[in-house]
Amino acid sequence: MFLTFPIMVIRVNTIENVVEWRWNNLYMVGIGSFALSMVWRYMLKRKERGGKKADNGPSDAKPLAQKILENRKISVPVVVAVCIIVMFFPFVFSMYQTSILITALTYVMLGLGLNIVIGLAGLLDLGYVAFYAVGAYSYALLNYHFGLGFWTVLPIAAGLGAMFGILLGYPVLRLRGDYLAIVTLGFGEIIRLILENWNEFSFGPSGIANIPRPSFFGMNLSVHSATIYTYYIMVGLCIFTIFVVNRLQDSRIGRAWIALREDEIACQAMGIDKAKTKLTAFALGATWAGMAGVLFAAKTTFVNPASFTIWESVIILCVVVLGGMGSVVGVIMGALVLILLPEYLRAFSEYRMLIFGAVLVTMMVFRPGGLITNVRRRYKFEGGEGGGRKE
Amino acid sequence: METILNVQKLTMNFGGLRALDKVDIDVKKGEIVALIGPNGAGKTTFFNCITGMYDPTAGDIFIEPPGKKKDRINGLKPNKVTKKGLARTFQNIRLFPNMTVLENVMIGRHCRTHSGIAGAIFRGISTRKEEKRIIEDSYVILEKIGLSQYVNELAMNLPYGAQRRLEIARAMGTEPFLLLLDEPAAGMNPLETRELDQLITKLRDTEDISILLIEHDMKLVMSLSDRIFVVDYGKKIAQGTPEEIKNNPVVIKAYLGEELDA
Numbered sequence: 001m002f003l004t005f006p007i008m009v010i011r012v013n014t015i016e017n018v019v020e021w022r023w024n025n026l027y028m029v030g031i032g033s034f035a036l037s038m039v040w041r042y043m044l045k046r047k048e049r050g051g052k053k054a055d056n057g058p059s060d061a062k063p064l065a066q067k068i069l070e071n072r073k074i075s076v077p078v079v080v081a082v083c084i085i086v087m088f089f090p091f092v093f094s095m096y097q098t099s100i101l102i103t104a105l106t107y108v109m110l111g112l113g114l115n116i117v118i119g120l121a122g123l124l125d126l127g128y129v130a131f132y133a134v135g136a137y138s139y140a141l142l143n144y145h146f147g148l149g150f151w152t153v154l155p156i157a158a159g160l161g162a163m164f165g166i167l168l169g170y171p172v173l174r175l176r177g178d179y180l181a182i183v184t185l186g187f188g189e190i191i192r193l194i195l196e197n198w199n200e201f202s203f204g205p206s207g208i209a210n211i212p213r214p215s216f217f218g219m220n221l222s223v224h225s226a227t228i229y230t231y232y233i234m235v236g237l238c239i240f241t242i243f244v245v246n247r248l249q250d251s252r253i254g255r256a257w258i259a260l261r262e263d264e265i266a267c268q269a270m271g272i273d274k275a276k277t278k279l280t281a282f283a284l285g286a287t288w289a290g291m292a293g294v295l296f297a298a299k300t301t302f303v304n305p306a307s308f309t310i311w312e313s314v315i316i317l318c319v320v321v322l323g324g325m326g327s328v329v330g331v332i333m334g335a336l337v338l339i340l341l342p343e344y345l346r347a348f349s350e351y352r353m354l355i356f357g358a359v360l361v362t363m364m365v366f367r368p369g370g371l372i373t374n375v376r377r378r379y380k381f382e383g384g385e386g387g388g389r390k391e
Numbered sequence: 392m393e394t395i396l397n398v399q400k401l402t403m404n405f406g407g408l409r410a411l412d413k414v415d416i417d418v419k420k421g422e423i424v425a426l427i428g429p430n431g432a433g434k435t436t437f438f439n440c441i442t443g444m445y446d447p448t449a450g451d452i453f454i455e456p457p458g459k460k461k462d463r464i465n466g467l468k469p470n471k472v473t474k475k476g477l478a479r480t481f482q483n484i485r486l487f488p489n490m491t492v493l494e495n496v497m498i499g500r501h502c503r504t505h506s507g508i509a510g511a512i513f514r515g516i517s518t519r520k521e522e523k524r525i526i527e528d529s530y531v532i533l534e535k536i537g538l539s540q541y542v543n544e545l546a547m548n549l550p551y552g553a554q555r556r557l558e559i560a561r562a563m564g565t566e567p568f569l570l571l572l573d574e575p576a577a578g579m580n581p582l583e584t585r586e587l588d589q590l591i592t593k594l595r596d597t598e599d600i601s602i603l604l605i606e607h608d609m610k611l612v613m614s615l616s617d618r619i620f621v622v623d624y625g626k627k628i629a630q631g632t633p634e635e636i637k638n639n640p641v642v643i644k645a646y647l648g649e650e651l652d653a
Contacts, residue, residue: 251511252506253511255501258494259487259501263485263486265485268470269473269481270478270498270499271474271502272502
């Protein structure tokens with residue numbers, strides 16, 4: 001209330017050189033902040049009570065989201081509904097809507113890729129955007145110099161991404177936590193600075209324009225239909241990503257990643273090759289960024305280093321943390337919320353980022369584990385002799 | 392009985408500090424051997440050298456797994472050592488707290504299985520079979536150790552004694568021929584210690600493995616071990632059967648200090 005006093009209550013009228021006192025506003029701010037603090041207190045209390053209840057109750061009490069996911073009766077219609085919406089989205093809504101959904105889906109891909117590195121393997125990577133840039137520039141440059149098409153470059157970019165992932169992973173094998181974060185941060189900046197300053201190679205800050213959109217069996221599409229086409233490619237790639245990440249998570253390698261995150265020394269003592277496991281995490285994480293980069297370049301038809309600043313890395317990191325580390329559904333939700341929210345908040349014009357920030361803070365206070373927290377897989381056993389069955 | 396672990400003149404320096412000074416130890420097949428000594432004597436350093444956490448300054452570590460030829464394992468990476476058949480537990484529990492009990496043991500199975508990235512993505516028949524085997528084997532191990540009622544519990548929610556036993560179960564998952572236990576009874580109540588005593592004996596008898604353990608609980612050490620090695624200030628000061636050690640004046644001196652008027 002006191003902080004807002006100078007802005008909200010006093011107004012200096014420079015034309016007549018008098019000070020206007022807007023006391024009405026003071027009351028409004030007072031009432032507003034009072035109400036907000038009540039809500040805040042109430043939510044905190046509820047959270048505390050909820051926490052206690054979970055402690056006392058049976059250990060298999062699950063959060064609401066988990067219940068929905070596990071109950072087939074609810075989850076099947078939800079999945080079907082989501083599928084239908086996704087299928088017909090570009091025909092029902094405008095091109096603008098489709099376009100921002102493509103952006104959101106790009107972040108779903110990036111988030112899921114980074115989720116492998118941070119959420120599963122526990123390696124805090126702040127330079128993730130570098131791999132995104134590698135993907136985007138590999139499409140732009142390969143197309144410019146050799147005229148390679150979208151579909152040819154996609155696997156190449158994935159490979160290049162993985163290669164750069166290993167390149168980054170190798171020197172940082174012995175680092176952990178904060179130190180790793182700083183080195184990866186530096187790596188991200190190095191890639192961006194190279195792109196910005198090596199004019200002969202990357203055309204410097206002016207970037208590369210006129211990158212073709214993905215072609216549909218050699219046909220050149222209008223902007224409108226190309227957007228729709230890109231949208232479907234994006235949806236396809238996202239489904240592919242989700243599929244692969246899900247499988248990796250439940251595999252022998254996925255388990256090794258999680259063990260690495262939990263305790264590095266014990267992990268090694270249990271016979272897991274630390275170096276190899278870390279490198280696979282970096283490489284596989286970077287692969288998705290590479291592919292997402294190609295799609296980004298194809299969608300915007302223009303790349304320049306300004307698209308790959310540290311801010312992008314931070315957003316992707318936010319997607320993972322906000323969504324829930326290690327949880328695939330969580331990361332998808334996180335990406336949608338984080339990317340779509342600022343878009344739809346455009347109506348609030350200058351308050352947009354303020355509201356966005358407030359949402360982030362509230363989220364982290366009330367749900368520190370992310371929107372949807374990851375729940376470990378349970379196994380059921382019948383009888384004494386093995387017969388392991390997944391639930 | 393053949394020797395399966397033979398350590399000769401093992402020396403480890405940390406800068407100017409000599410943590411281990413020419414320690415010789417050997418373990419024979421089917422034996423339970425204890426390593427005792429006052430705090431800071433270098434017992435855990437000894438373990439870390441054997442399991443590859445540290446690279447010893449001098450000396451040799453030979454292993455001879457049953458049915459395989461002799462092998463020098465100095466300076467190998469911990470994961471390689473584990474693969475050769477040495478598994479360890481830790482003094483302060485080092486489980487994977489956010490994984491379930493079963494998954495903890497499944498991690499132990501990691502070095503005995505092979506499926507890679509392609510297998511994980513396409514999930515072919517061999518991968519699925521292997522995965523099923525991992526789950527079954529892990530469950531069998533949990534049953535043996537007596538933790539099967541906790542299968543899907545997160546490791547961090549387990550009672551203390553059960554966490555200690557889970558560490559042993561996880562180590563068993565790597566199919567060792569020699570199990571290295573670093574203070575397995577630390578912090579346990581008498582009942583839990585008795586159960587541990589039975590468990591270790593049972594593992595030795597039924598699983599055909601040998602055990603080398605560090606322990607401060609003298610009652611446990613005396614009842615459990617076939618032979619005892621005593622270290623102090625990085626040097627081996629005594630070795631022998633529990634009876635011999637109990638009456639060894641050097642050992643008594645190391646633990647209780649010298650008598651003033653002697």
